[in-house]
Amino acid sequence: MPDDSIFGLFVAAALALLLVPGPAVLYIVARSVEGGRLAGIVSVLGVQLGTLVHVAFAAVGLSAIVASSATAFSVVKWLGVAYLVWLGLQRLFARDEDGPPPPAAEPGRLVRVFTQSVLVQVSNPKVALFFLAFLPQFVDPSRGAAWTQVMVLGATLAALGLLTDGLYALLGGTAGDWLGRRSGSAGFRRGQRYVSSGVYLALGAAAAAAGSGKD
Numbered sequence: 060m061p062d063d064s065i066f067g068l069f070v071a072a073a074l075a076l077l078l079v080p081g082p083a084v085l086y087i088v089a090r091s092v093e094g095g096r097l098a099g100i101v102s103v104l105g106v107q108l109g110t111l112v113h114v115a116f117a118a119v120g121l122s123a124i125v126a127s128s129a130t131a132f133s134v135v136k137w138l139g140v141a142y143l144v145w146l147g148l149q150r151l152f153a154r155d156e157d158g159p160p161p162p163a164a165e166p167g168r169l170v171r172v173f174t175q176s177v178l179v180q181v182s183n184p185k186v187a188l189f190f191l192a193f194l195p196q197f198v199d200p201s202r203g204a205a206w207t208q209v210m211v212l213g214a215t216l217a218a219l220g221l222l223t224d225g226l227y228a229l230l231g232g233t234a235g236d237w238l239g240r241r242s243g244s245a246g247f248r249r250g251q252r253y254v255s256s257g258v259y260l261a262l263g264a265a266a267a268a269a270g271s272g273k274d
Contacts, residue, residue, distance in 0.1 A: 062199070062202065065197055065199065065213075066178065068197070069197040069215070070215065070219065070229075071194060071210060072193075072218050073215070073216050074219060074223070076193075077216075077220055077224070078222040078223055080227070081107050082183070082262050082265065083179075083180065083224065084100070084224060084227050085261075086106070086174055086176070086179060086258065086259070086262060087099055087102050087103055087106065087176075087224050087227055087228050087231065088227055088228070088231035088258075089231075089254070089255045089258035090102040090172060090178060090228075090255070090260065091227070091228045091229075091230075091232040091235060092231045092232070092234060092254070092255065093150075093177075093230030093235065093254075093255040094168070094172065094235075095231075095232045095235060095236060096228065096232030096233065096236070097169070097232070098168070098169065098228055098232070099171045099227075099228030099229065099231055099232045100225060100228050100229075101173050101176070101177075101199055102172050102173070102176040102228065103167045103173065103176075103219070103220075103224040103228050104173060104176070104221075105173040105174065105175070105176025105177040105180070106176050106177070106179070106180045106220070106224060107180075107217045107220050107221050107224070108176075108177050108180075109176065109177045109178070109179070109180025109181040109183075109186075110180060110186070110213070110216065110217045111213065111214065111217050111222060111258065112177075112180075112181050112224035113141050113180070113181070113186045113190055113213070113215075114209065114210060114213025114214065114216075114217065115210070116190075117187070117189060117190040117191060117194060117209055117213065118206040118207075118209045118210050118213070119206070130215060136184050136241075136267075137267075138181070138182050139182035139183050139215075140263050140267045141263075142178055142179065142182055142263075143179065143259050143261040143263030144259070144260060144261070144264050146175065146179075146259040147256045147257070147258075147260035148256070148260075149253050150256035150259065151253070151256040151260075152188030160188055190209075190213065194209050194212050194213060194216075195209075198212070212224055222255050232271075258267075
């Protein structure tokens with residue numbers, strides 16, 4: 060475990076990074092606007108579980124393999140791109156239902172949101188590279204095994220992410236609910252679907268355009 064001063068510096072740096080909206084935040088906001096606050100919170104939980112998976116990978120060295128191998132990086136990257144594009148196309152061509160939308164709190168829908176959120180985060184190789192670049196800066200070999208420090212720091216980052224991303228989810232869900240009350244027509248719901256689809260497709264395009272950082 061890093062000493063208190065280093066850990067405090069890590070928390071401050073992590074909060075500064077987390078408060079700046081990135082791809083994960085855009086994904087969470089899109090989920091929240093479309094599905095409401097509960098769907099947004101569930102997507103936050105899924106994203107942070109995906110973060111913990113990356114932390115475990117970093118602790119055992121799998122992230123280093125992805126970072127050092129152009130082939131491994133490309134495979135993970137394009138799987139992530141394909142998944143985001145699939146989500147976008149699925150929303151784009153979804154069938155418009157007559158009458159009120161199904162309840163956002165339906166268990167099956169929430170399980171699907173959670174699972175998709177985990178996959179979106181796990182399939183982003185940029186997250187693996189981030190952990191390799193960021194976490195080691197706060198690891199002190201004199202304070203114990205490096206892998207345990209990485210796990211502690213990564214778990215702290217995920218906990219902070221629950222707070223910051225949760226705030227974005229609440230704001231996005233509140234905005235979506237307010238807009239829905241003002242215009243609950245099928246046309247408005249179709250517009251919501253197009254916006255969320257556009258966000259997923261844009262995230263997929265951005266991931267496809269991003270290099271591995273090793274070129």
